Amino acid sequence: MIIFEYPFNERIRTLLRLEDLYEKFIFFLHQEHPQQHHVALATIFEMLEVAGRADLKSDLLQELERQKQTLLGFKSNPNVASERLDEVLSDVDRSLVALMGSQGKTGQNIRDNEWLMSIRGRTIIPGGACEFDLPSYYAWQHRSPQQRFNDISGWFAPLVPLFDAISVVLRLLRESGRSTKTIAQAGSYQQMLQGKVYQMLRLGIDESLGAIPEISANKYMLWVRFTSQDGDMKPKSFENDVPFELALCNF
Incomplete structure (x- = not known):
């Protein structure tokens, strides 16, 4: 079976786009070739473009809290599997705490990194990330796969709570x-x-x-x-x- 999904509003459309970018990012992050890590890094820049809405984080917090209260209402229902309900509530709570603990605007750590922003500015241009345009980036690409993996993972780390929350919200929506x-x-x-x-x-x-x-x-x-x-x-x-x-x- 192929599953096709169609969002009915811009809010869900944004979440689905970010989910798609996240899956692409994770795939290329766990590869080893410099060009594959280039795609992973470029995908982070795409994520920032899509997630640029200032209210995305607050939207997710409100939705998670609303889902939590709805799920708590099922606690007294004998027809609901309590273990499964507790598991879902735990996931919602974990995402809520992590997202509330994330500081600043989404991706601000990347925007504050001048080196990353110079790469972002060049990747917008077709062929703009060549070695003669970005020699320092070309040198970075010759580091070991593990070093590049660690660097990209570190740059992405502040975004993890956001994407965990997106995953939980979309899972609850699909299961509805x-x-x-x-x-x-x-x-x-x-x-x-x-x-x-x-x-x-x-x-x-x-x-x-x-x-x-x-x-x-x-x-x-x-x-x-x-x-x-x-x-x-x-x-x-x-x-x-x-x-x-x-x-x-x-x-």
Whole structure:
């Protein structure tokens, strides 16, 4: 199954973008080639661009606190698995404490580092991080893989609480949706939402079908139109029935 996710608002869109960048960062951080560590460092700069909203941290704190109070309300429910509930509450508490303990604006330690900012300024330019443009960076890339790993990990460390909080919030959001099996007749599907507000849609489809969903939605209506790709990667309408799983997620 391929899972496609569609955010219903800018707030969730930002969190999903940051999650995607974080997964990319972790992958390249744990490689050893200098070019792979260059991608890891450049990804941190992308994270700062996306996370530049001043209210992101406060949004996450408010959401975590709200989720904590909601979860505490399930404590007296005999139908709730207490061990699982305690585990989730522990994760929320840990993220809350760590995020509240993080100081200053997101990524301020990187913005205060003139050397890193000089690299950031050059990476925006196509081919701008060549050895003749940034000889000190070129020399750094010739350090041992472990030294580069330690440096990048240290620069990223102040951002860890933010991304831990994003992980917890998105996990809770995904788990809020109940998946239902449905069929898109002749590759098209519509559903009335009747004004109910959702945060995110999750759509699962068998990858062997070769169907690709194009999703649009507002608080009244959800549309899914499936397409496929030919050898030139051009999209064309998928005219067969498409079975898929749909989950609408909301806190």
